[in-house]
Every structure is written in C-alpha cells, then in structure tokens.
Amino acid sequence: MPSGNRAQPRFLRLAEVLEMTGMGKTFIYARMKDGTFPKQIQLGGKSVVWSEQEVIKWMEDRMASR
Incomplete structure (x- = not known):
C-alpha cells in the first residue's frame, strides 16, 4: 500500500501526452x-x-514560470 501522498508511477502513451x-x-x-x-x-x-x-x-514548471 502506498504511503503518504506519493502517486503510483504511471506510463502515458503519446496520445495521452498530447491530450494532457x-x-x-x-x-x-x-x-x-x-x-x-x-x-x-x-x-x-x-x-x-x-x-x-x-x-x-x-x-507545473511551465505554469510556475509564467
């Protein structure tokens, strides 16, 4: 069971990266x-x-640098 707020690692396919x-x-x-x-x-x-x-x-880095 994961501890704290750490999210489980997840892989994204290209289509998901483009959508995100x-x-x-x-x-x-x-x-x-x-x-x-x-x-x-x-x-x-x-x-x-x-x-x-x-x-x-x-x-997040892009948003922080605006």
Missing part, C-alpha cells in the same frame, strides 16, 4: 530533442511511453 499537454507531436519531439521536455522510455520494439509524473512536473 495540449501540444502537438512535432512540438513534443522537438522539445525532447532540445532537452526541454521529458524523454520517452523505450519499452521494447517500437513501444514507447512517458512518465506521467515527469510530464506533470514539466507542466
């Missing part, structure tokens, strides 16, 4: 390339995901 951020695929991949967006995690073959916690942190 409101950004497009080209934007996401360009930001990953320049190091300003969380890198994808290779699960095997062509299967890639992102850490939900990292994407949320990225979004």
Whole structure:
C-alpha cells in the first residue's frame, strides 16, 4: 500500500501526452530533442511511453514560470 501522498508511477502513451499537454507531436519531439521536455522510455520494439509524473512536473514548471 502506498504511503503518504506519493502517486503510483504511471506510463502515458503519446496520445495521452498530447491530450494532457495540449501540444502537438512535432512540438513534443522537438522539445525532447532540445532537452526541454521529458524523454520517452523505450519499452521494447517500437513501444514507447512517458512518465506521467515527469510530464506533470514539466507542466507545473511551465505554469510556475509564467
């Protein structure tokens, strides 16, 4: 059973990342390339995901810097 307020780690597929951020695929991949967006995690073959916690942190950082 999880302790405290720590959320369980969860993987997001590209469609979920796009929906969460409101950004497009080209934007996401360009930001990953320049190091300003969380890198994808290779699960095997062509299967890639992102850490939900990292994407949320990225979004929170954008909101805090406005």
